[in-house]
Structure formats: C-alpha cells, structure tokens
Amino acid sequence: TRPDPALWLLTSVTPRKTSEADTMPQASNVNKDGGNGARTQIELTLIDPLQQGQSVEPFLPLLKVEQLVPQGHVLTRSDEIEAALGILTDEIEEMIQQRFNDKAFNWSEYNAINPDAPLPCKVVVLFDVPEQISDKSLWFLGRICENGPRCGVLPIIAIDSKRMEDRRYEKFMATLEASSTQLDHLLQCAGVAELSFTYMPEQWPRRDVLDGFMAKLAENCAAKTRFRKTMPDLWTNLINDETTIGGFDIPIGWTPAGDFATLRVGATDSEHHALLAGKTGSGKSNLLHVLIHTLCEKYSPEEIDLYLLDYKESTEFNVYAAPPLPHARLVATESDPEYGVTVLRHLVGELETRARIFKSANARDFAEYRKLSRVRLPRVLLIIDEFQVLFSEGRQVAEAAEQLLSQLLKQGRSFGIHILLATQTLKGINAQSIGSIITQLGCRIALACGQEDSAMILGGGNWAAAELRSPPEGIINNANGAKSGNVRFMIPFAGESEHRRALLTKLIERTSLSGAATKTKIFSGASLPEIPSLSEYQTVCEQEETLVLGERLTFEAAPLTLPLTRRSAFNVLFSGYNDQIHDGLLSAMLYSLSFADGFDEVIYFNARGVAPGGAFSAAAQVLGARFKMFDDISALPLQAISDNLGVRRIALIVDGLDSEKILHPAPAFKSPKPGDPPSPADLLKHLAEDGPRKGTFVFAFVDRWQRCATACKDLFSFFELRVAYCMNEDDAGSLVSGGIGKFKGIEKPNRAVFVNKMTNDIAWFRPYVQERSR
Structure with a gap:
C-alpha cells in the first residue's frame, strides 16, 4: 500500500490574523498527534518564518518536550531551515538505502517487523513557503515530498500562491502536484451535483481543553519515548570467559534497528584504538562504565589487563579500586601528567618485552603467538579519561607523553596493546602531534557536542554529533570518521554507583571462585601513600x-x-x-x-x-x-x-x-x-x-x-x-x-x-x- 502522501495548501498570506492557512495545519497536527501519539513516537519540525511561531501558537507548550520537538523552538531563519530539511533528507536516504528491504518496503512495514525499535513518525510543518526557503532547501523539500511519506516523514506545507507563480518554482510545484495531495481538494465533493454542500471548519477546542490535551500528550510522549534499557540488558546472551585472541568485541548499546552497537578493536578487520569524546553532561562517564563492566562480564581476568587512568577531579573510577577489579592492572584516579608518563613508559616496556617473546616464538603478532604458544597472554586495554591533561604540564612532560603515546598507537596493535582516549573536547590540546595521534585512533565514538568538536572528533565535514541528544544517543564510527561510517546507537544507563558496586561485587565473587589472582595496582593522585608496617x-x-x-x-x-x-x-x-x-x-x-x-x-x-x-x-x-x-x-x-x-x-x-x-x-x-x-x-x-x-x-x-x-x-x-x-x-x-x-x-x-x-x-x-x- 502507498503511504499517506504529503499535504499542501495554496493560500494568500494575511499577516497579524489567524487565517485558514494556519488553522488547517493546526487541526491536521492535532488529529495526527491524537491518533498516533499513543502508538509511536512523533517528532515535529515547525517552520514559521513570517509569524515567528504565532502560526502554531496552540503547540508552543510542546517546545519544552525534547522528544516531540527536538529543535526546541520554531524555525524562522533560512540557515536553520536549510539545516533541518537537510537532516530529514539524509535520514530518508539512510532508511531507503540501509533499512528497507524485501520484507519492509516502507516505514509502517519496518515498524511492524521491528516493534522493539520502531522508527519515529516525523511531521514537518511549513508556513508561508517560499519565505526563507533557499534553493537548497527547495531541493530538500522536493525530495521530502517525493520520498518522505514512505519513510514516515510527512510534510504539511502552506504555500503563498502568488509568490509561487515565479518560474523558478515551476519544478518544485510539479514535484508537489505529482507526489502530494492539496489539502483543500480533500474538502471538495466532486461528482455529487445533486447535493449542495458548505465547508464547515472543525470547531477549535476551548483553550483550557486544548492546553490539557497538549499537557497530557507531552507527558505521554515523554514517558513513551524515554529510553529504558539498562546495562545488564547488554549481557542477556553474553558468553562469559570468551577469548581475546581475535580482539575485543564489546557491546555498548543498540542501533536503531535493535542490533548491538559494539566496540571492536584488535581484530584483523577492525580498528585497534579508539577515541571517545562528548561535551559535559553528554554521558561520557556513563559510557565508560558500560564499556568497562561489559568488557569484564565477557572476558576473564586472564584474558585482559585493564589500565584505568583518570585525570578528572572526581571519584568515577574509585568503584574499581575497593575492592579491586580483578581485570585491572591499574586503577589511577586524579592522576598527574608525570605519573601518566610513567604508565606509558611501563607499557612501552611491556611492548618491547612482548616483541622479544614473539620473535623467539617466530610469531608475527598477538593472535599468532597465542595460537602457537598456547600461553594465555592477556590483551592490554589502556583507558585514559581526560587524556588532554597529559599535555598540560611543562614541555618536557608533554613531549615525553607524545612520544610514548605515538609509539604505543603505532606499534601496540601487533602486540595486543590497545588504547581508548576520552575527552570532553579536542580544542586547545597543547600537543604538536595531536593530529597524528588522532589519525591513529581509527574508531571514533562521539556523544553530543558542537559542530566544531564533531568535525574534530569524527572528521572534517562530519557534523552528525552536533545533532545528537546525549544521553542516551551516540555515534560510533569505525571508518576514521568518514561520514558514511556513522552508526547511531542508544547507550544504556549504567546505574547509580551503589548499583554498579553491587554488580561488581557479584563479578568479583565469580572470578575469585575461578582462582584469578589479584593483580591490581591502586594510585590516587589526591592522597599520599601510608607509612608501611x-x-x-x-x-x-x-x-x-x-x-x-x-x-x-x-x-x-x-x-x-x-x-x-x-x-x-x-x-x-x-x-x-x-x-x-x-x-x-x-x-x-x-x-x-x-x-x-x-x-x-x-x-x-x-x-x-x-x-x-x-x-x-x-x-x-x-x-x-x-x-x-x-x-x-x-x-x-x-x-x-x-x-x-x-x-x-x-x-x-x-x-x-x-x-x-x-x-x-x-x-x-x-x-x-x-x-x-x-x-x-x-x-x-x-x-x-x-x-x-x-x-x-x-x-x-x-x-x-x-x-x-x-x-x-x-x-x-x-x-x-x-x-x-x-x-x-x-x-x-x-x-x-x-x-x-x-x-x-x-x-x-x-x-x-x-x-x-x-x-x-x-x-x-x-x-x-x-x-x-x-
């Protein structure tokens, strides 16, 4: 079946007065929301360049509900209109190329097959077209009219008929007439010549009734669209004590299709090091906890040596220190740059030791050594939170950090040594070779941030992270930041500290029964060591x-x-x-x-x-x-x-x-x-x-x-x-x-x-x- 077409309405603009052009889209929106809000998520994009939001006055309370109106305001300027229409066009393209197949030709069929991860219905309402509509926006709008309804993107357009007579809009009008329905045509009763009829607009609800309806709608939508999965949901079908011979494969969330989003490093067909970045409040610490917990649930302490180096003035990693996490070789909190350099130097020493061992065993890399020797040599994962602090001290410390980090990034992959660097922003990092360091981090995980940071994290021209709503959204990219490699995913909540501690207690009890020896070294930059016995x-x-x-x-x-x-x-x-x-x-x-x-x-x-x-x-x-x-x-x-x-x-x-x-x-x-x-x-x-x-x-x-x-x-x-x-x-x-x-x-x-x-x-x-x- 063909999806509902786009709707459009020819009008003459009448400023300072609510016209039929305003009330028809409003009524359509109320009916759309009332009909679907209880069944699926709806997102509204509201565009009102002349009246600056007055045309959708009854809907203004919904602007506070991020799940309903992601932009948080009515769009009025050419640049933001073009950006919003461009994003919708990209999403339509992604659905056609990546989501739909023989089993699901359109949005409704896809949602029927994937009830646990349905695609939202997106309604874009435009008033006074072509006001503030650039040539690029016009092209986007044409594609949305043609392909949007199939993808659950429904445009409702009020057009200024006099201005659309310009020849430059002929192609757009032809597209509109071919792929959409004129709203006022729905009101005509052609072929009933014997009957007389009059158009009677639906009576607009009383303000108090409408306000109550909008409040209830906002409440229901917020509750329905809230992401509810938790970290243990990642472990449902997890096999404990897997081998790391072929690298790490760590579930950290779910894609919109409901599949696991995984961090893969160390495999022959994956990247070997990762970058994680997102602004304050984007959920970076939460994702690190999800990553660490899931890693330790999946692999035994004999398979991994985990080094946790935290430069934040917080106690995030303290939960892994007392009692010590069996998988951790190091838990360091509130670290000093100087101490960080000693950790890097220790790992370079480990790299050189492994190089000698592999050479004596005639093994080319970690996987080959494990298979030839049958020695259960663990892979190493170094996680540095707020890694930019390494370069904040004097030049001597910063240069040593750069040199050692570069060596580990370039050579570590062959010897089972992998690095994840986390930060809030890449701007202002005082390191001469920061570009080279970032290039070595082939896997990029971006949380919500600004456009400039998105381009630095993911790659030039890749601003997708600027559109994220984190938490819980993120992007993982295993293509050195190329736009085509973006995979959006939802990150579960790791839980409050007491909940995480309870999960760790169970993990520690399980590993102690297996006879795993304690190997954890604890370092706290905020306190000094106690006098020995x-x-x-x-x-x-x-x-x-x-x-x-x-x-x-x-x-x-x-x-x-x-x-x-x-x-x-x-x-x-x-x-x-x-x-x-x-x-x-x-x-x-x-x-x-x-x-x-x-x-x-x-x-x-x-x-x-x-x-x-x-x-x-x-x-x-x-x-x-x-x-x-x-x-x-x-x-x-x-x-x-x-x-x-x-x-x-x-x-x-x-x-x-x-x-x-x-x-x-x-x-x-x-x-x-x-x-x-x-x-x-x-x-x-x-x-x-x-x-x-x-x-x-x-x-x-x-x-x-x-x-x-x-x-x-x-x-x-x-x-x-x-x-x-x-x-x-x-x-x-x-x-x-x-x-x-x-x-x-x-x-x-x-x-x-x-x-x-x-x-x-x-x-x-x-x-x-x-x-x-x-």
Whole structure:
C-alpha cells in the first residue's frame, strides 16, 4: 500500500490574523498527534518564518518536550531551515538505502517487523513557503515530498500562491502536484451535483481543553519515548570467559534497528584504538562504565589487563579500586601528567618485552603467538579519561607523553596493546602531534557536542554529533570518521554507583571462585601513600642502612630509599612548607633509623616551635631510649657529639634550621676571638663536614628556603642529598641544583623530589604520611 502522501495548501498570506492557512495545519497536527501519539513516537519540525511561531501558537507548550520537538523552538531563519530539511533528507536516504528491504518496503512495514525499535513518525510543518526557503532547501523539500511519506516523514506545507507563480518554482510545484495531495481538494465533493454542500471548519477546542490535551500528550510522549534499557540488558546472551585472541568485541548499546552497537578493536578487520569524546553532561562517564563492566562480564581476568587512568577531579573510577577489579592492572584516579608518563613508559616496556617473546616464538603478532604458544597472554586495554591533561604540564612532560603515546598507537596493535582516549573536547590540546595521534585512533565514538568538536572528533565535514541528544544517543564510527561510517546507537544507563558496586561485587565473587589472582595496582593522585608496617621497614633497613621515605612516582611505585653512605658531605637537607609531608618524612626517617642498629642515639632538635604530628610519637617510641628530644638550643649537646665523632654514631635531626639563627654560620668578616669556644653554628658545620665519614649524619629540615638560602650557603655545601616539596619552582631549583634545574609541579601537595647533587640523580616520589590505622 502507498503511504499517506504529503499535504499542501495554496493560500494568500494575511499577516497579524489567524487565517485558514494556519488553522488547517493546526487541526491536521492535532488529529495526527491524537491518533498516533499513543502508538509511536512523533517528532515535529515547525517552520514559521513570517509569524515567528504565532502560526502554531496552540503547540508552543510542546517546545519544552525534547522528544516531540527536538529543535526546541520554531524555525524562522533560512540557515536553520536549510539545516533541518537537510537532516530529514539524509535520514530518508539512510532508511531507503540501509533499512528497507524485501520484507519492509516502507516505514509502517519496518515498524511492524521491528516493534522493539520502531522508527519515529516525523511531521514537518511549513508556513508561508517560499519565505526563507533557499534553493537548497527547495531541493530538500522536493525530495521530502517525493520520498518522505514512505519513510514516515510527512510534510504539511502552506504555500503563498502568488509568490509561487515565479518560474523558478515551476519544478518544485510539479514535484508537489505529482507526489502530494492539496489539502483543500480533500474538502471538495466532486461528482455529487445533486447535493449542495458548505465547508464547515472543525470547531477549535476551548483553550483550557486544548492546553490539557497538549499537557497530557507531552507527558505521554515523554514517558513513551524515554529510553529504558539498562546495562545488564547488554549481557542477556553474553558468553562469559570468551577469548581475546581475535580482539575485543564489546557491546555498548543498540542501533536503531535493535542490533548491538559494539566496540571492536584488535581484530584483523577492525580498528585497534579508539577515541571517545562528548561535551559535559553528554554521558561520557556513563559510557565508560558500560564499556568497562561489559568488557569484564565477557572476558576473564586472564584474558585482559585493564589500565584505568583518570585525570578528572572526581571519584568515577574509585568503584574499581575497593575492592579491586580483578581485570585491572591499574586503577589511577586524579592522576598527574608525570605519573601518566610513567604508565606509558611501563607499557612501552611491556611492548618491547612482548616483541622479544614473539620473535623467539617466530610469531608475527598477538593472535599468532597465542595460537602457537598456547600461553594465555592477556590483551592490554589502556583507558585514559581526560587524556588532554597529559599535555598540560611543562614541555618536557608533554613531549615525553607524545612520544610514548605515538609509539604505543603505532606499534601496540601487533602486540595486543590497545588504547581508548576520552575527552570532553579536542580544542586547545597543547600537543604538536595531536593530529597524528588522532589519525591513529581509527574508531571514533562521539556523544553530543558542537559542530566544531564533531568535525574534530569524527572528521572534517562530519557534523552528525552536533545533532545528537546525549544521553542516551551516540555515534560510533569505525571508518576514521568518514561520514558514511556513522552508526547511531542508544547507550544504556549504567546505574547509580551503589548499583554498579553491587554488580561488581557479584563479578568479583565469580572470578575469585575461578582462582584469578589479584593483580591490581591502586594510585590516587589526591592522597599520599601510608607509612608501611614495621615489618616492611625491618626487612629493608636491616639489610642496608637506608632511609625509606616514600614511593617513587612510577608505575611500579617502588620504595624510594636513601642509602646512608659514609662519605664526606652525605647529609640530607629537606625543604618545603607542608605539615603533613614534613611530619610524614620525619616519621619515615625515624622508623628507618630505628632498624639501623649501628646508631647509638637519634637526637632530635625542634626549632620550629610546633610539635610534630602524624606518626612521629609512635616512631619515637620504637626507638626507645636511643631517642633524645630537645627544644632548647643551649641544651643541645653539639659539643659532646663533636667530641665523640668516630666513637659513637649519632643521627642529628635539626627541625626548623631556618628559624634557629644561632645555627647559621657567622658572616665571613666576623672572625672568632682567640680562646672563645666554638659556636653552635661552628659545631654544626663541623659535624656536617666530618660526621658522615665517621658514621654520624645531620638531617636538616627547612620550612622557608629564602630565610637561610644565603646565610647558610657554606653550611649547605655539606648536604649533597636534598629533598624538596611544596615550594615554588624557582626556590626548588635553587635548593636542589643551584638554580640550574626547573621543577614544574613541585608546589603540588602530593609529591616531592629527591636529588643527589654529587651524581645528578633526580627521583620524583610520593612521601609517606600517617596511616589511617595502625
């Protein structure tokens, strides 16, 4: 059967007055909505260039219902009219070429076959044609009149008859007459000559009745068109513990036809890396949760190593950290660019290791190695949310990130290493090779965004993402962003955090029964690592006299150790202004010294005037009688320590050297009087200079570097080992390398840097702090 044709009406425009041209389309729309609204979704496109919306005044309440009027307003300008008609024409073309077949020739037949994913009925109402109708719009309108009704797109057109007499509209009028029905012809009763008749318009409903009808219609439509599928619906027919030999195939939503929309990477006929982007509120985090959960439901921990690196200041990925997700090698939240670089460097190391293994097995790629060796080597998937932060720090960090990321994107595919980069926008990313990086991401997933971002995400000229209503709509494109590769899909809601946690608990219980070993490393950029247990200190410090101060800022997060080497000037200088880090470093040092049996005493002098917090008291108790504490410089036994160099080993801790000016060396022009005893400053300098060679070390803490940088310059020459934290960049450069080095990011309260001035070794680390419970 032929679908209902387009409707059109010849009129003369009468401004400032509701004419028959207005009421006929209005009545038609009311009847259309009333007749179909309960059965299928209806979308209205309203075009009223002269009256600017007054022609559809009864329908204006519907503008607030996005499901009914996607544009949210009545179109009045040439450019937006042309864009809207172009989109409808594209949708008609897609249905004819992709949806309809021998079983479904038109819209109604297609919906009968696909009741779970019906196509909406789209009604476009145009007033005062050809006002604001460009040549391109006219062509679009002709195609809509010819093919639209077959595709569920019904145009209702009110035409200004006088203006349509122009010859340029002859072709359009011929199309209109051949493919549509003139609305006023329906009112004539030709062939009934014996009867007289009069046209009586249907009485327009009272305003209160009409308003009630519109409100009910809007409510019903919103409820009916709301996407209701949830994440577990993706798992209905999922086979658990599938192999990743042929790549990942992860369902993440449904196409309009009701088929799964899948993210496929790693297969011989698929892309290998992906880009996900969408503006704030478009559902990016929700889609990442859907992807991660479904991936872990489908594949076992032995088949995948998942690295989650999140740069957002949120707790989205925390749900995968406690308890740890069995599939995850890393869950990192609120990460630093520097830490991200260490993760990339670790994966490059993994790539190089796999290259050697594959070569020794005569395997060309991951799939061939798995088949030849029968070793269950997991595929790797690295997900970086807000990846642009990697390039936001100094040039040194950004260049390292670019180089490592480019290497992984180019070479990772052969070794089963895949990357998904997520961001809100690609605009303003400070990376010289960002174009090359994006080119390597052959699979593009776009959520709602602006036209400029759509073109950057999907590809030049591909603005389809600008028309998305996200959530729940998205576009997945496996053709490097080519417009022909766009596949629209609907994304399920992953659920609230408690619901996701419950699903993860079941998953973890299931995998634990299979004997999967825990492999997850947790990193939180917002918090510092806790001081290790006494047994851990004992294991390290009894083997070698060393200070264990924190975790290196690397993927492996190995302990940072400072060996206490008996060498001239190998004292340690700490500088920074952060009480938590200060107390953590002091406590970690005391725990380390408590298991160094060679020290006879640990003498602590507090010149800060502030009692140390954190684990200081507990660490002092572990030292027992060997720990002596002073807060009066006159009582500090500097002379006795000096007299017993080489006889008794002492660890002298001066806390707040910048505040105790008595310990600052005297100016060079002020020489001591003959016979005067050495000053405390002289004694401290003597201990710093000669002590390390004889097993006695000085550990000095400075809060404000500028207070003593000049005055203590000579003294500080005997401190080859230096630790900086929470300082400005210039002061840190002056402290650790005499003004030569620059340490961008040292002001952040989640890191410190250690420098050995003799060897020029530099190590960033995260200091230990008081653990929550001992």
